[in-house]
Amino acid sequence: MTISFDLPQDILKLCGEIREWGVEEVRPLAREADRIKALPAAANDVMARCPVNLSPLAIATFGRTRSDWGDDFRLTGHASNYVLGAAVSEALGYGDSWPVAVLRGSIGEKAILALGTPGQQEYWVGGFMRGEFRSSAFALTEPHFGSDVSQVNTTAVRRGDAWVVNGAKMYCSLGASADYTVLFATIGKSLGRHGIRAFVVPRGTPGYVVTKAREDKLGLRAFETSALSFDDMELPADSLLGGEDQDSRGFYGALATLNTSRPITAAWAVGIASGCLDYLRRWVRQHGRAFSVERRQRIEEDVRRMQAGLTQARLLNLRAAWLQDCGRPNRREASAAKAFAPQVAEAVCRRAAAIMGPDGVSERHLVEKWNRDIRVFDIWEGSGQIQRLTISRSLLGSGAGRG
Amino acid sequence: MIDFDLSDEQAALCEVLKDFAERELRPIGRRCEDEQNMPGELRAKLRALGVTDGIPAEFGGVGELGPLDYLMAADGLAYGDPGLTYGAFSSGHAALLLTACGSARQRARYLPRLADGALGSVLYYEGWGRGADEIEATAAAIPAGWNVNAEKFFVPNPATAEVSIVIATDIEAGELRAFALDGTPPGYIVGCDDRVTPNSGLRAAHTGAIALRGLTLDAASILPGRGLDLARALAWIRLTVPAIAIGTARAAIEYAIRYAQERMAFGKPISAFQGVAFLLADGDTAIDAARLSLWSAAQDLYHIEDVDQLNRVTTDTVSRVCAAMEQVARDATQVLGGSGFIRDHPVEYWWRSTATLAGIDTDFLATPAVV
Numbered sequence: 001m002t003i004s005f006d007l008p009q010d011i012l013k014l015c016g017e018i019r020e021w022g023v024e025e026v027r028p029l030a031r032e033a034d035r036i037k038a039l040p041a042a043a044n045d046v047m048a049r050c051p052v053n054l055s056p057l058a059i060a061t062f063g064r065t066r067s068d069w070g071d072d073f074r075l076t077g078h079a080s081n082y083v084l085g086a087a088v089s090e091a092l093g094y095g096d097s098w099p100v101a102v103l104r105g106s107i108g109e110k111a112i113l114a115l116g117t118p119g120q121q122e123y124w125v126g127g128f129m130r131g132e133f134r135s136s137a138f139a140l141t142e143p144h145f146g147s148d149v150s151q152v153n154t155t156a157v158r159r160g161d162a163w164v165v166n167g168a169k170m171y172c173s174l175g176a177s178a179d180y181t182v183l184f185a186t187i188g189k190s191l192g193r194h195g196i197r198a199f200v201v202p203r204g205t206p207g208y209v210v211t212k213a214r215e216d217k218l219g220l221r222a223f224e225t226s227a228l229s230f231d232d233m234e235l236p237a238d239s240l241l242g243g244e245d246q247d248s249r250g251f252y253g254a255l256a257t258l259n260t261s262r263p264i265t266a267a268w269a270v271g272i273a274s275g276c277l278d279y280l281r282r283w284v285r286q287h288g289r290a291f292s293v294e295r296r297q298r299i300e301e302d303v304r305r306m307q308a309g310l311t312q313a314r315l316l317n318l319r320a321a322w323l324q325d326c327g328r329p330n331r332r333e334a335s336a337a338k339a340f341a342p343q344v345a346e347a348v349c350r351r352a353a354a355i356m357g358p359d360g361v362s363e364r365h366l367v368e369k370w371n372r373d374i375r376v377f378d379i380w381e382g383s384g385q386i387q388r389l390t391i392s393r394s395l396l397g398s399g400a401g402r403g
Numbered sequence: 404m405i406d407f408d409l410s411d412e413q414a415a416l417c418e419v420l421k422d423f424a425e426r427e428l429r430p431i432g433r434r435c436e437d438e439q440n441m442p443g444e445l446r447a448k449l450r451a452l453g454v455t456d457g458i459p460a461e462f463g464g465v466g467e468l469g470p471l472d473y474l475m476a477a478d479g480l481a482y483g484d485p486g487l488t489y490g491a492f493s494s495g496h497a498a499l500l501l502t503a504c505g506s507a508r509q510r511a512r513y514l515p516r517l518a519d520g521a522l523g524s525v526l527y528y529e530g531w532g533r534g535a536d537e538i539e540a541t542a543a544a545i546p547a548g549w550n551v552n553a554e555k556f557f558v559p560n561p562a563t564a565e566v567s568i569v570i571a572t573d574i575e576a577g578e579l580r581a582f583a584l585d586g587t588p589p590g591y592i593v594g595c596d597d598r599v600t601p602n603s604g605l606r607a608a609h610t611g612a613i614a615l616r617g618l619t620l621d622a623a624s625i626l627p628g629r630g631l632d633l634a635r636a637l638a639w640i641r642l643t644v645p646a647i648a649i650g651t652a653r654a655a656i657e658y659a660i661r662y663a664q665e666r667m668a669f670g671k672p673i674s675a676f677q678g679v680a681f682l683l684a685d686g687d688t689a690i691d692a693a694r695l696s697l698w699s700a701a702q703d704l705y706h707i708e709d710v711d712q713l714n715r716v717t718t719d720t721v722s723r724v725c726a727a728m729e730q731v732a733r734d735a736t737q738v739l740g741g742s743g744f745i746r747d748h749p750v751e752y753w754w755r756s757t758a759t760l761a762g763i764d765t766d767f768l769a770t771p772a773v774v
Contacts, residue, residue: 141741144666144667145667145668146668146740146741147668147669147740148667148668148669150669151667151668170741171741215745215747216745216746216747217744217745217746218736218743218744218745218746218751218754218755219744290530290531291531291532292531292532292533292537294768295531295532295767295768298767298768299767301772302767302772305772305774306772306774308774309774344774346733347772347773347774348774350729350758351767351772351773351774353758353761353762354726354761354762354765354767354770355767356762357530357531357532357556357762357763357765358528358530358556358557358612358762358763359530360762361602361603361604361758361759361761361762362595362597362600362601362602362603362762363600363601363602363603364595364600368602368603371603371758372603372755375733375736375743375744375751375754376744378737379736379737379740379741379743379744380741380744383737383740384678384737385676385678385679385737388678389678
């Protein structure tokens with residue numbers, strides 16, 4: 001095989017359809033989603049016309065998908081699922097990001113697949129795939145930590161046949177509304193990071209308290225993220241993922257699988273910025289005569305540079321995804337994608353606003369919104385700083401970056 | 404003699420303003436932003452400080468002040484809240500222009516009203532990266548006086564200003580001039596009220612996009628101050644925006660520094676990681692550089708004798724400082740991580756404010772596209 005960066009024709013065609021749908025149907029509702037901080041009223045109608053079933057993206061895992069549970073669909077027909085996932089993720093960000101908030105799955109499914117017994121996988125993930133559960137939440141972050149997950153303070157104490165959970169979580173996607181929540185807690189603070197376990201909590205469990213149903217965010221406001229607390233919440237013994245003999249290696253293994261979504265997230269950022277850049281191009285075509293000749297020239301140069309930056313980012317994303325598909329190690333490459341793409345994407349959105357001047361910071365144009373939306377991409381799923389630590393440790397050894 | 408120290412009076416002023424910013428502005432700023440409102444009593448208190456409009460005592464104001472003191476004040480108050488500060492200072496710009504360029508009759512007519520609390524506005528910004536030498540608003544001499552056509556952005560108090568100063572090019576002379584107008588006469592059209600379609604930040608300040616279509620002004624409306632005098636007054640006004648950006652970025656980085664020292668990860672405060680610490684170090688350095696360049700530009704106002712050079716220095720200062728302060732505030736949200744993305748902490752608000760400030764008067768020719 002000779003080196004090639006070309007995506008297959010059918011993927012390109014699919015992505016083209018998604019972008020077109022995104023611009024024509026999704027984008028007109030973007031401001032509404034931002035203002036009401038929820039899905040637009042017509043979300044279901046628009047999603048019904050989405051060119052592709054996006055569920056596999058929702059659970060951010062392509063190793064086992066709905067086809068395993070007897071329901072086949074277009075996105076999973078490919079041998080290269082992560083490449084396809086990255087391409088679709090980018091295309092999906094192009095119109096506006098609110099459709100991603102329609103996806104009711106979470107990385108919870110991924111954690112269950114990584115940690116759960118076959119029975120648990122069948123019940124929770126299979127149930128999700130069969131439509132018995134319509135949504136799931138993921139609760140790891142707590143008010144006092146984000147990047148350093150060894151600081152989990154939520155406790156799970158064995159009492160008879162049950163686990164009793166106490167603690168608080170934040171940034172839980174769909175935490176207020178999900179049919180079940182995958183929750184991380186420590187079964188013994190003295191064990192440190194070796195004491196962390198995952199539990200599945202069905203909706204309506206007594207002691208599961210939604211302290212803030214919708215966190216008030218800078219951007220991506222259509223996304224429901226919630227703050228939770230657990231008040232002597234009793235869980236049956238079998239809610240512990242992996243069962244009693246599960247040790248902490250499982251937890252870190254699960255975390256490692258979460259990293260597989262990094263190229264997908266990085267691709268989403270590139271999609272937002274590509275949409276923003278093309279929006280700028282159209283705006284310049286409409287209004288550009290108001291600029292001086294020198295500034296029109298400069299805009300052309302800037303647009304070219306922005307395009308080139310996004311193309312580089314896309315290649316890093318696709319390489320990381322491709323390595324994943326090949327089953328090869330991609331820790332450094334996935335971090336490179338996640339460190340690089342969001343910063344380029346942010347710079348593109350920022351420059352578009354700078355060129356547009358007063359129009360770039362006003363709600364008259366979505367560039368204002370995309371500048372807020374894009375800000376989170378260098379923060380979540382491993383901040384740019386964390387990615388740099390990962391990259392430098394893979395280059396320099398595990399001591400790199402430790403003070 | 405080179406001397407980087409503030410005078411005793413300036414140091415004392417900064418102390419007073421810091422106290423005011425923390426006591427009067429910080430506690431209510433974000434609520435005012437959400438409510439898109441600037442309380443009248445706060446406006447009066449700000450006016451009483453005597454730093455927002457420089458109205459001479461003989462017209463009922465607190466007294467004139469120099470550009471350096473004025474810009475330090477904008478920086479100092481913006482540290483408390485950017486939106487309220489922008490609202491106060493942009494409303495005071497009409498008085499600044501009238502004091503600098505108005506006739507005795509115009510000053511006597513307008514300044515007492517402004518000192519008494521009437522809202523003022525200056526119609527200057529046009530977007531498109533334009534500097535003062537590229538203003539496309541036109542004023543044509545007609546028998547009745549002047550016929551003015553313009554499209555302006557970020558006009559303060561777009562529907563409520565009692566005294567407005569329009570900056571336009573006298574098309575016959577090819578020269579920039581200022582014109583005073585009362586209220587909102589026919590031909591004064593609110594194209595976009597920023598309270599209806601808001602900006603990303605600065606929502607407590609009421610601004611809007613205004614079109615002037617065939618607005619007729621009488622011959623006495625033109626301000627006699629022109630050329631270098633007008634250029635200096637406009638440069639002064641324009642430098643208010645980067646001054647407010649600096650104060651806002653200071654608030655953001657101070658908050659981020661405290662957060663980085665308290666937030667623990669991997670067994671130590673995150674400030675112990677260079678990836679975090681260097682963001683703060685770069686931010687602090689950028690603020691120092693921005694402030695010195697702003698103060699230098701303020702000093703230059705009365706040293707530079709060439710209008711083109713003055714415009715260039717002003718555009719460079721506005722553009723570079725605003726872009727740099729937006730980056731500082733952005734990096735402050737990065738230091739906070741997830742906490743930088745939610746409204747439980749004020750840093751996202753300060754970032755939106757610096758981003759909005761950068762949208763007012765930045766010329767992208769003066770800043771590189773960093774991709």
